[in-house]
Amino acid sequence: MWSKLIVAQAALAAAIPFVSRNPASVLYDRGTVAGFATPIFACPASSWPPNTIGKTNGPQPPSADLASILAHVDPGRIEATIKKLVSFGTRHTLSTQTSKTRGIGAARDWIHAEFQKYADASDGRLTVETVGYVQQPDGNRVTFATLISDVVATLRGTDENRLYVVSGHYDTRNTNILDYEGDAPGADDDASGVAISLELARVMSNPKYPVPKASIAFVAVAGEEQGLYGSQFLAQTYANSTPRVNVEGMFTNDIVGSPKGSDGIVDPHVIRLFAQGLPPLAVENSSKRESRLQIGGENDTPARNLARLIKEVAENPETQMNVSVVYRLDRYLRGGDHRPFLEAGYPAVRFTEPREDFAHQHQNVRVENGVQYGDLIEFCDFDFIARVARVNGAALWSLANSPGAPTNVRVNTTALTNNSTLYWGPPLAGEANVGAYEVVWRTTAAPFWTDVIDVGLVNEVTLALSKDNVVFGVRARSKDGSRGVAVLPFPAA
Numbered sequence: 055m056w057s058k059l060i061v062a063q064a065a066l067a068a069a070i071p072f073v074s075r076n077p078a079s080v081l082y083d084r085g086t087v088a089g090f091a092t093p094i095f096a097c098p099a100s101s102w103p104p105n106t107i108g109k110t111n112g113p114q115p116p117s118a119d120l121a122s123i124l125a126h127v128d129p130g131r132i133e134a135t136i137k138k139l140v141s142f143g144t145r146h147t148l149s150t151q152t153s154k155t156r157g158i159g160a161a162r163d164w165i166h167a168e169f170q171k172y173a174d175a176s177d178g179r180l181t182v183e184t185v186g187y188v189q190q191p192d193g194n195r196v197t198f199a200t201l202i203s204d205v206v207a208t209l210r211g212t213d214e215n216r217l218y219v220v221s222g223h224y225d226t227r228n229t230n231i232l233d234y235e236g237d238a239p240g241a242d243d244d245a246s247g248v249a250i251s252l253e254l255a256r257v258m259s260n261p262k263y264p265v266p267k268a269s270i271a272f273v274a275v276a277g278e279e280q281g282l283y284g285s286q287f288l289a290q291t292y293a294n295s296t297p298r299v300n301v302e303g304m305f306t307n308d309i310v311g312s313p314k315g316s317d318g319i320v321d322p323h324v325i326r327l328f329a330q331g332l333p334p335l336a337v338e339n340s341s342k343r344e345s346r347l348q349i350g351g352e353n354d355t356p357a358r359n360l361a362r363l364i365k366e367v368a369e370n371p372e373t374q375m376n377v378s379v380v381y382r383l384d385r386y387l388r389g390g391d392h393r394p395f396l397e398a399g400y401p402a403v404r405f406t407e408p409r410e411d412f413a414h415q416h417q418n419v420r421v422e423n424g425v426q427y428g429d430l431i432e433f434c435d436f437d438f439i440a441r442v443a444r445v446n447g448a449a450l451w452s453l454a455n456s457p458g459a460p461t462n463v464r465v466n467t468t469a470l471t472n473n474s475t476l477y478w479g480p481p482l483a484g485e486a487n488v489g490a491y492e493v494v495w496r497t498t499a500a501p502f503w504t505d506v507i508d509v510g511l512v513n514e515v516t517l518a519l520s521k522d523n524v525v526f527g528v529r530a531r532s533k534d535g536s537r538g539v540a541v542l543p544f545p546a547a
């Protein structure tokens with residue numbers, strides 16, 4: 055008979071210093087490979103093929119403005135926001151919307167008022183709106199007609215129709231998903247995410263910083279626990295606008311309140327970032343999917359390349375964080391507010407704490423066998439949440455100051471050759487801000503871009519490197535050095 059083996063990790067000490075795990079620091083040295091100064095067999099297999107063009111693709115350090123923004127993210131403000139949100143007792147989506155002190159309606163109005171304070175101090179840069187609709191009973195988690203409201207604060211950028219979205223959900227739940235009266239504090243799930251939207255809006259809308267090129271929407275949505283309703287409404291509102299809103303990236307922060315798992319292990323300098331592979335078929339039709347599979351492009355979807363860019367710009371001494379990218383939509387059995395954006399055809403990813411404590415989410419507040427259950431504020435780590443906010447801030451500010459992504463990126467496949475010819479068009483709205491285009495690549499088995507070559511202001515390049523052996527991406531860099539997301543070239547039609 056089979057027996058079960060359980061292998062447990064020892065708990066680590068609580069005080070763990072930040073040690074960068076950025077992959078750029080462990081790449082092989084190109085000089086030694088090109089000149090065979092070290093024995094070639096010492097090179098990891100993933101470093102083949104050796105090449106002499108381009109250079110190592112390193113991280114992008116924060117600009118002076120961004121470093122200042124990150125320094126102003128305040129764990130004390132984050133704590134105050136979570137404390138206030140918890141004070142509404144429950145924020146269940148079906149809870150009261152008429153009380154001034156309890157329930158989701160009071161929480162919504164407080165979030166709106168808080169964003170409005172930042173808007174009032176922003177010199178007209180930040181505008182706040184509460185939008186929503188009435189969700190009819192769905193035969194599942196919504197048992198009566200319910201107003202679902204999203205609070206959206208938008209920092210208007212200078213480019214036409216470019217938007218990044220950062221979101222958390224302000225609704226909460228109990229053990230019983232339909233219990234809308236019992237206390238459901240939701241400190242980690244997901245006041246922590248809402249606190250990040252608020253804190254970044256406060257800091258980034260400060261008139262001492264330049265207005266970004268792209269707009270940024272700082273969002274708190276409702277209805278997540280009842281079926282992602284608030285996020286779905288917002289994604290559809292953007293997608294169905296005329297013209298369609300060009301959401302270049304969406305992040306949801308959901309359960310980002312603590313680095314400590316139920317096993318007692320603490321990872322204070324790690325945040326997980328979930329990024330989906332193949333987009334839904336409704337978004338990418340079967341012939342595009344066939345082409346994607348043919349060229350091995352299933353790991354280079356817009357969401358995955360968004361995640362790679364986030365990792366490049368958000369792992370640094372200013373954030374004190376390593377971004378652990380997980381190549382899947384979400385954790386097992388779980389879902390989140392990035393999904394409706396992916397279904398609307400937008401690149402979207404999810405931040406979640408490195409280890410979860412399931413006694414502290416989706417549980418009635420109670421003590422059982424000496425164990426405290428419930429999503430209580432005492433289990434939140436505000437310094438950790440501030441670091442996660444800085445990861446979001448680094449990514450948002452870099453992306454919003456980038457030119458966006460090149461369009462119609464193609465690889466020439468009309469003849470068999472060991473060279474590769476790539477061509478592309480300018481980003482939709484950010485062309486005036488393009489300082490140069492860059493071609494990035496990695497071997498097909500490598501997770502992140504390892505190499506980059508600056509090709510200048512051109513729209514076609516031929517590289518002495520075979521497209522059969524590496525994955526290419528083309529990205530635009532702004533005049534002040536902010537990289538946009540890389541785009542996988544498809545075979546030219």
Ligand SMILES: [Zn+2]
Nearest residue numbers: 243244308309
């Ligand atoms: Zn959640």
